[in-house]
Amino acid sequence: MQKNKLFLLGIGLVISIILFMTVNANGQWSFVLSFRGEKLIALLVVAYAISVSTILFQTLTANQILTPYIMGFDSIYVLIQTGLVFLLGGIGYATLGAYTKFSLEVVLMLIVAFLLFSSLFSSSQKDLYRLVLTGVILGVLFRSTNSFLQRMIDPEEFSVVQSVSFAQFNVIKTALLLPSSVIVLLVSLVIWRLQHVLDVISLGREQAINLGVNYRKTLMLVLCLIAILVSISTALVGPVTFFGLLVSGITYAVFRTYEHRILIPASFLIGAISLILGQVIFEHVIGFKGVLSIVIEFLGGIVFIIFLLKRKAL
Structure with a gap:
């Protein structure tokens, strides 16, 4: 039954890709396939990274409301952009190489994550709640620092920061596809080898330890x-x-x-179909008269409220 659902989602993804590559495809196919192909790969990478990271985080926290962004990653990203503009200026930021900027963003966010995680001990279930609480506090700290720096920079440079403070699916940094795809592929191999261990972890810390899982590691x-x-x-x-x-x-x-051999590909397929079909609708149906990221945030916010109300009712 589950495999049939995955098969249907796979067909849905193929249809979505065909629509994305062919709808209003005017001009030479060599250019269309190259231009849209890069954007398609970027959407697939983003869909996989966001969907799978959320499933894994919810497995660790045993909570379907929490997401990695509760740790303040969105605030870290915006703070990094503001800091670069503050230190380099608008022109310096604009002339910064794509790979250099990408490397700085990833390395800095990983350093913050490492400092956060290494300060926690997994000797009890409370540590995960401390992780969440620490993430909320750090998110407030990062947002406050970001607001402070934005008030100090030039108003013209502030527009540069504002332009990168929101998700942009229309202007994806396709130049970064190669390193991003390689890193995501390597991470995926590790995750796939851990799928059965993740199934055990979803049972709870005590059960996982009793079944021989090195929980902290x-x-x-x-x-x-x-x-x-x-x-x-x-x-x-x-x-x-x-x-x-x-x-x-x-x-x-x-x-x-709760089998991750099902959840991981299913979340990726659902995420990819949502992004690709959403992009097709916003590009070719309504003609860029809306922003996909705003609709996603709106729908996601509604889902978040529904989950909160359900937990309160329980």
């Missing part, structure tokens, strides 16, 4: 993998707070299972 490894995926997706398109929550909510509703 696995926890730190998976958290670092999550940090890498979130860093890649944020560096490619910018911060997307609720997309992962939206995808995971649909995934758990359709696939009522």
